[in-house]
Amino acid sequence: MVTALAARAATPEAAGDASSRAAWEVAAQVTDPEVPVLTIADLGVLRSVASDGRAAHVVLTPTYSGCPAIDQMRDDVVLQLTAAGYGDVRVDFTLTPAWTTDWMSADGRAKLRRYGIAPPNGKAPHLDGPVRLTMAVKCPRCDSLDTRELARFGSTSCKALYECRSCLEPFDFFKVL
Secondary structure, eight states: OOOOOTTSOSSTGGGOSHHHHHHHHHHTTOBOSSSTTSBHHHHTOEEEEEEOSSEEEEEEOOSSTTOTTHHHHHHHHHHHHHHTTOSEEEEEEOOSSOOOGGGSOHHHHHHHHHHTEEOOOBOOOOTTSOOOBOOOOOOTTTOOSOEEEEESSOSSTTEEEEEETTTOOEEEEEOOO
């Protein structure tokens, strides 16, 4: 079985050889079960893929340690790669380094906004640098900054429920983590 290097940047190019890049492209098509407009690559949960053309080893980082969707993501990755002809598929999880919204792709943030979820705004707090958070949350429907938090937890734990005071619509905000 091949092994993946979780420390590498999470891009298909970082997968290295052509076999690993091809397996990455297959795994990257898996969607997030909680926000189906995002792929696990958009979300930054797909950390590494290594393959020799027959077997594939995938490493995922859950958005947080209690993420209820991670088992479904694993099963979907196994199904996707198996359907693409990989005979031996292994999916491992890693919590180090911890997932951060900084890992979300720009395309993923745009998809969230079009879906009606305010994307994370700002950089996640890191121990090795200053905290740079934008406090205002922009309404994904009308772009107003006149919004307020209704509940710290929205439809999932990684989102908060907000209300726009301009258009009066409720919306989820993907929290900066």
